[in-house]
Amino acid sequence: MGYKIQIEDFNAILRELRRVYRVFAPVNMKGKGPYAGTDLVGYAEISKFEQVVYNQKTVYSAKEALFKPVETLFYFTEEEFKQPAIQTNKILIFVRPCDINAFKRLDEIFINNGPYKDNYYQQRREKVKFILMECGAGFDNCFCVAMGTNATDDYSLLLRPAEGFVACQIKDPEFDAYFNGFNDSMEITPRFVEKNNITIQLPQNMDIDNDILNNPLWQEYTLRCTGCGRCNFVCPTCSCFTMQDIFYRDNDNSGERRRVWASCMVDGFTDMAGGHAFRNNQGDRMRFKVMHKFYDFHKRFGYHMCVGCGRCDDICPEYISIVKCVNKLKSSSPGGE
Amino acid sequence: MTVNPYLPQSAKIISVKPQTAVDYTFIMESEIKPTSGQFVEVSLPKVGECPISVSDFGEGWFEMTIRRVGKVTNVLHQLKVGDVIFVRGPYGNGFLMDKYRGKEVVVAAGGTGLAPVKSMLNRSREYGGLTLLAGFKSPADVLFPDQLKMWEQDFNVILTVDRGDDNWHGNVGLITQYVKSLQLAKPDEVEVIVVGPPLMMKFTVQEFLGLGVPEKNITVSFERKMCCGIGKCGHCKIDDTYVCLEGPVFNYTRAKGLID
Ligand SMILES: Cc1cc2nc3c(=O)[nH]c(=O)nc-3n(C[C@H](O)[C@H](O)[C@H](O)COP(=O)(O)OP(=O)(O)OC[C@H]3O[C@@H](n4cnc5c(N)ncnc54)[C@H](O)[C@@H]3O)c2cc1C
Ligand code: SF4
Ligand code: SF4
Ligand code: FES
Numbered sequence: 001m002g003y004k005i006q007i008e009d010f011n012a013i014l015r016e017l018r019r020v021y022r023v024f025a026p027v028n029m030k031g032k033g034p035y036a037g038t039d040l041v042g043y044a045e046i047s048k049f050e051q052v053v054y055n056q057k058t059v060y061s062a063k064e065a066l067f068k069p070v071e072t073l074f075y076f077t078e079e080e081f082k083q084p085a086i087q088t089n090k091i092l093i094f095v096r097p098c099d100i101n102a103f104k105r106l107d108e109i110f111i112n113n114g115p116y117k118d119n120y121y122q123q124r125r126e127k128v129k130f131i132l133m134e135c136g137a138g139f140d141n142c143f144c145v146a147m148g149t150n151a152t153d154d155y156s157l158l159l160r161p162a163e164g165f166v167a168c169q170i171k172d173p174e175f176d177a178y179f180n181g182f183n184d185s186m187e188i189t190p191r192f193v194e195k196n197n198i199t200i201q202l203p204q205n206m207d208i209d210n211d212i213l214n215n216p217l218w219q220e221y222t223l224r225c226t227g228c229g230r231c232n233f234v235c236p237t238c239s240c241f242t243m244q245d246i247f248y249r250d251n252d253n254s255g256e257r258r259r260v261w262a263s264c265m266v267d268g269f270t271d272m273a274g275g276h277a278f279r280n281n282q283g284d285r286m287r288f289k290v291m292h293k294f295y296d297f298h299k300r301f302g303y304h305m306c307v308g309c310g311r312c313d314d315i316c317p318e319y320i321s322i323v324k325c326v327n328k329l330k331s332s333s334p335g336g337e
Numbered sequence: 338m339t340v341n342p343y344l345p346q347s348a349k350i351i352s353v354k355p356q357t358a359v360d361y362t363f364i365m366e367s368e369i370k371p372t373s374g375q376f377v378e379v380s381l382p383k384v385g386e387c388p389i390s391v392s393d394f395g396e397g398w399f400e401m402t403i404r405r406v407g408k409v410t411n412v413l414h415q416l417k418v419g420d421v422i423f424v425r426g427p428y429g430n431g432f433l434m435d436k437y438r439g440k441e442v443v444v445a446a447g448g449t450g451l452a453p454v455k456s457m458l459n460r461s462r463e464y465g466g467l468t469l470l471a472g473f474k475s476p477a478d479v480l481f482p483d484q485l486k487m488w489e490q491d492f493n494v495i496l497t498v499d500r501g502d503d504n505w506h507g508n509v510g511l512i513t514q515y516v517k518s519l520q521l522a523k524p525d526e527v528e529v530i531v532v533g534p535p536l537m538m539k540f541t542v543q544e545f546l547g548l549g550v551p552e553k554n555i556t557v558s559f560e561r562k563m564c565c566g567i568g569k570c571g572h573c574k575i576d577d578t579y580v581c582l583e584g585p586v587f588n589y590t591r592a593k594g595l596i597d
Contacts, residue, residue, distance in 0.1 A: 073343050076382040079421060083341060114568030114582045116342035123339060213596055240571030243564045247383040255383035257343075262564075262571070269572060270597070272562050273406035276535060278597035288597075296577035 002169045002188035003179055010049050010166045013178050017092065018047065021129075024065055025052040025094035043093075052094055054161055057139045061236030061311065062095050063106060066124045067261075069233075073120065073243075074257045081257075086120075091128045094159070097192060098142075098307040100130050101149040102236030108301050109239045129156040129172065138193040141310025143323055146200045149307040151192040158190050200308070200323050201330040202294060212291070217328050218283030224318045225282035229263030231289070231312035231322070237305050240264060264288055290325055342567055345380040345423035350416055351398065356480045360449065361414055362392065362402045369427055371399055373434065373457040374558060374586045377426035378566045385409045388563045388581075390453035391427060402452040402480065428566040429585050432457055432530070432556065437464050440528045443519065445470040445512055445541050447533025451480050453558055453585075454532055458488060467492040468519065472512035472537070474498065476505045512537065516544035524549035532558040542589060555589035 025046045032040040041056045074081040110121035132155035144150040156172035169188045232238045242262040247255035265285045270278040279285050297305035313321045352364040371391040380386045387409045393400040405414045442464040444454050461467045473479045488494050495515050497508035521527050529550050531541045561580045564570035573580040575595040
C-alpha cells in the first residue's frame with residue numbers, strides 16, 4: 001500500500017511514531033567534518049523529515065545504533081557485576097539497501113556464530129525496524145550491484161522524498177494505523193540501483209595458500225597503509241571489539257567493563273603475552289581484511305561479508321582502495337585473467 | 338531476560354601453589370565442568386579478563402596454572418586462599434579423549450604448554466602407552482616438579498631444559514632433538530599431541546612427521562589473542578576458523594592450513 005503525504009502531515013505522523021520509536025536518520029552535522037568548517041553526514045535522532053539527508057552517503061554506517069563504538073557491559077560495585085539497564089524503546093532507522101544487508105552480516109556474527117548469542121546486540125536488534133532509503137544513481141565508490149546487496153525486502157517503510165510530499169510504502173502492518181485517514185494513495189515500489197560506476201572482479205576458487213600469502217601485491221600496502229583503522233570503523237560489517245576494564249578515579253571500588261570497536265589494521269589486534277603477534281606488517285593486515293570480506297566469511301556463512309558500500313575507499317587518507325586491491329588480486333591469481 | 342554470555346561466575350581460590358618464580362597454580366572451587374584442553378576466561382573486575390587453560394579438574398573444583406606476564410596475571414598472583422575471582426566458560430573444544438583410548442600416545446609440551454595437557458597425563462591408564470616429552474628454558478622454569486616425579490613412576494617421562502645449571506643433572510637441549518631419539522615401534526599408529534610456543538610446535542611437528550607419524554595422528558593446541566572466547570570479538574580468527582570455537586585444539590591436517 002502506498003500514499004502521497006504532505007510534508008507537514010508526515011511530520012505529524014513522525015511525532016506520533018516518536019512516542020513509540022526512537023527515529024534515527026542521516027543528518028547534516030555542522031562543523032563535525034574532518035576539516036575545520038566542514039560538515040559530516042551522520043546518524044542522529046530526527047524530529048522532522050526535512051532533516052533527513054538523502055543526497056549523500058553517511059561517513060559512518062548505521063551499525064552504531066546496535067553495536068556501539070564504546071559500550072558498557074557491566075558496572076562493578078565492590079565484587080558485583082551489574083548489567084546496565086537495556087533501553088526499552090523501539091528503534092526506527094533510515095537506511096539504504098547495502099546497510100540493511102550489512103545488518104544481516106552483523107546478525108550472523110553476534111547472534112548465529114557459535115553457541116552463544118550476544119545479548120547486548122540481540123536485545124537491540126529485536127527492537128529495530130528499517131525505513132528504506134533509495135539511492136538514486138548511487139554514490140562514489142559504491143559497488144553494491146557486484147556484491148548482490150543493492151536490493152532488499154527487509155524493511156518496514158519505504159519513504160521517497162518528492163516535490164512537497166513524501167511517497168510512502170507501508171510494508172509492515174505494524175505501521176498501518178499511523179497512516180489511517182490518508183487517502184491520497186499511489187503505487188510505490190522500491191527502486192534499487194542496477195548499475196554502479198565501479199565493478200569488482202571477485203576471484204573464484206580462491207584459497208588462502210602460499211600463492212595468496214606470497215603475492216607481492218600486499219607489499220604495496222605495507223608501504224602505503226598507516227594502520228589508522230578508519231576503513232574498519234566506517235565499515236557497516238566490521239564487528240570486532242576489544243574488552244576494556246576501567247576503575248573510577250574517585251572510587252577504587254567501582255568501575256566498569258566496556259567493549260570498544262577494534263580494528264584488524266591497527267597495532268595490537270593479535271598481540272599476546274610473551275611478545276607473540278601475528279600479521280606484523282600492514283600488507284599482511286590488508287590481506288587478512290580483504291580475505292575476510294571477500295573469501296573466508298563466505299566460506300563459513302555462504303555469502304560475502306562486504307556489501308559494497310565503498311565507505312572504506314571513501315575514508316582512506318592514503319587513497320587505498322579495497323576494490324582496486326581485489327581486482328589486482330583477481331588479475332594476479334591463478335583463477336584470474 | 339536473555340542470557341548474558343559475558344557474565345562470569347564467582348569462584349573461590351582454595352589453593353595457591355607457586356611452581357616457579359612466575360608460574361602459580363590455583364585450585365578453584367567451582368561448579369563448571371571442563372574437559373581436558375578447554376579454557377576459561379578469568380575475570381578480575383576493574384582489571385580485565387584473560388583466557389587460561391584448565392590444567393586439571395574434578396568434582397566441584399578446577400585448576401589453572403598461570404604465568405605472570407601483565408595486567409590481569411600480575412594481580413592474580415597477589416591473591417590468597419579464600420579470595421574470590423570470576424570465571425566464565427569452559428570454552429573451546431578440548432582434546433577428543435576417545436581418539437587416544439588404548440593407543441600409544443606421545444605428548445610433547447613446551448613451557449606453559451604442559452598446563453593444558455596435565456589433566457590428560459593424569460589419565461595415563463586410559464592409553465595403551467604414554468610418553469611425555471617436556472621442555473623448559475631452564476631448571477628454574479620447570480613446572481609441576483612433584484607431579485613429574487609421580488608421572489615418572491607411571492609412564493615414560495623425558496624432561497629437558499634448554500640451558501642447565503650447576504645443580505642440573507638431567508637432559509639438556511631442545512625438545513626436537515629428543516623427538517629424534519624416540520624409539521617408535523609403529524610410528525603410523527602413534528597418537529601425538531604437541532603444545533607450546535608457536536615455533537616449538539612448528540619444529541616439533543616436523544620431527545614427528547619425519548619419524549613417519551601420519552599428519553592425522555598429530556594434534557596441536559593454539560594460543561591466540563582472545564577477548565570474548567565465544568566467537569564474537571574476532572581477535573582469534575584465522576581464515577574461516579575461530580580458534581575459541583573450533584579450537585584451541587586442532588588436528589594437524591587442519592592446523593597446517595591455518596595461515597595467519
Ligand atoms: C586458549 C588459551 C589458553 C591459555 N592458557 C594459559 C595458561 O594456562 N596459563 C597462562 O599463564 N597463560 C595462558 N594463556 C595466555 C594468557 O591468556 C595470557 O598470558 C594473558 O592473557 C595475559 O594477560 P594479562 O592481562 O596478564 O597481560 P596483558 O597485560 O594483557 O598482556 C601483557 C601484554 O604485554 C605484552 N608483553 C607481555 N610480555 C611481553 C614480552 N616478553 N615481550 C613483549 N611484550 C610482552 C604483550 O603484548 C601482552 O599483550 C592462554 C591463552 C589462550 C588463548
Ligand atoms: S569492506 Fe568497505 S565497501 Fe565493503 S562493506 Fe566494508 S566499508 Fe563497505
Ligand atoms: S583507512 Fe587506509 S591507511 Fe587507514 S588502516 Fe585502512 S587502509 Fe590503512
Ligand atoms: S576470542 Fe573472540 S572470537 Fe574468538
